[in-house]
Amino acid sequence: VPVRAQARVNLAAVERNCARLREIAGTELCAVVKADAYGHGAAPVARAALAGGAHWLAVAAAQEAADLRAAGIEARVLVMGAVSEQELPRALEAGADVVAWRAAFVELLAAAGLPVRVHVKLDTGMGRLGTRDMSEAFRVADLVESSPSLDLIGAMTHFATADELGDAFFGEQLERFAPFADDLRERGALAHAANSAATLRSPEARFDLVRCGIAVYGMDPFQEDPAPHGLEPALELWSYVAEVKRVRAGESAGYGRRFVADRETNLAVLPIGYGDGVRRALTNNADVLVGGRRYPLVGTVSMDNVTIDVGPDPEVEVGRRAVLIGRDGDERILAEEWARRLGTINYEITCGFTPRVPRVYHRDSVEAAR
Ligand SMILES: Cc1ncc(COP(=O)(O)O)c(C=O)c1O
Numbered sequence: 001v002p003v004r005a006q007a008r009v010n011l012a013a014v015e016r017n018c019a020r021l022r023e024i025a026g027t028e029l030c031a032v033v034k035a036d037a038y039g040h041g042a043a044p045v046a047r048a049a050l051a052g053g054a055h056w057l058a059v060a061a062a063q064e065a066a067d068l069r070a071a072g073i074e075a076r077v078l079v080m081g082a083v084s085e086q087e088l089p090r091a092l093e094a095g096a097d098v099v100a101w102r103a104a105f106v107e108l109l110a111a112a113g114l115p116v117r118v119h120v121k122l123d124t125g126m127g128r129l130g131t132r133d134m135s136e137a138f139r140v141a142d143l144v145e146s147s148p149s150l151d152l153i154g155a156m157t158h159f160a161t162a163d164e165l166g167d168a169f170f171g172e173q174l175e176r177f178a179p180f181a182d183d184l185r186e187r188g189a190l191a192h193a194a195n196s197a198a199t200l201r202s203p204e205a206r207f208d209l210v211r212c213g214i215a216v217y218g219m220d221p222f223q224e225d226p227a228p229h230g231l232e233p234a235l236e237l238w239s240y241v242a243e244v245k246r247v248r249a250g251e252s253a254g255y256g257r258r259f260v261a262d263r264e265t266n267l268a269v270l271p272i273g274y275g276d277g278v279r280r281a282l283t284n285n286a287d288v289l290v291g292g293r294r295y296p297l298v299g300t301v302s303m304d305n306v307t308i309d310v311g312p313d314p315e316v317e318v319g320r321r322a323v324l325i326g327r328d329g330d331e332r333i334l335a336e337e338w339a340r341r342l343g344t345i346n347y348e349i350t351c352g353f354t355p356r357v358p359r360v361y362h363r364d365s366v367e368a369a370r
Pocket of ligand 1: 032080158194195196197211212213214215221
């Protein structure tokens with residue numbers, strides 16, 4: 001039965017990607033499942049990641065940790081983002097690990113009177129969260145250690161340019177982090193710094209734990225083909241052919257007549273649009289697979305529909321599956337291809353699928369329960 005739009009998520013691919021990342025890293029794996037697992041669905045992906053050998057999960061917000069608990073997930077969850085005083089009870093109720101870089105925040109944690117697991121963050125050059133001041137980072141770590149209800153669990157940092165191969169700044173950040181990591185490791189803490197790109201490119205960056213997001217989903221942090229890393233895209237975006245119509249030369253399709261046929265041809269209408277996350281900038285700038293062949297998306301992407309030019313001799317019939325992202329026969333369209341066309345990164349592509357698109361879970365094409 002055709003479905004107007006669906007994001008099909010292969011949980012077996014998530015599992016294999018996690019196993020692969022563990023093999024590459026040789027450390028513990030923390031699967032980053034923030035932003036609803038980069039649009040894939042946090043709880044099902046988290047379970048698959050844990051089944052694939054991840055021991056940790058990470059999110060950005062306290063609420064995301066609470067949502068994982070509500071779904072019955074008991075694994076370690078690290079809230080990597082800033083947690084306001086207002087959000088703190090939510091993180092603590094979830095039993096989440098939190099990140100600290102200011103003494104005042106540690107005092108707040110201590111005042112909660114609950115056992116809290118704390119990671120201290122040094123800003124080695126990302127220029128976002130964490131303290132840039134090494135002595136401040138040590139002071140915060142000391143304060144955590146001296147607070148009876150708090151546990152010093154980790155020393156962390158985050159790279160700004162791990163995905164830019166050949167960039168010297170990456171090495172500089174690594175050098176800045178090393179003495180802090182060494183010191184806290186001696187006190188029994190885990191050091192962690194690597195996102196997916198750092199995990200793939202740099203053995204020195206892996207420390208005790210790697211925090212991988214994009215690679216868990218089988219996308220390439222370097223915006224190329226994930227396959228050479230042994231990673232498989234977990235998500236496919238499908239629609240179907242809801243209508244086929246013959247147009248003559250000079251006839252147009254869609255808002256603003258941005259496509260005018262220069263010959264007699266057939267247009268197939270797919271009931272998916274920017275209201276689903278097919279960005280409007282893909283107007284006249286994408287391909288779609290039907291029956292294992294690539295056809296150009298023509299005309300303006302509208303909120304609920306797109307049109308593709310399927311040529312004069314239609315094998316493309318109403319009801320056929322249309323693959324906007326994914327594999328069909330020997331052809332493949334990666335999220336990286338959309339990202340290149342849109343001048344963005346694959347992260348933003350899958351995060352951009354809207355709630356109107358049902359996420360359908362399967363394991364290598366066998367339907368899976370959430
Ligand atoms: C602090 C931190 N660590 C790790 C990650 C995972 O990054 P990636 O998806 O590139 O593996 C993120 C996500 O942006 C992050 O903010």
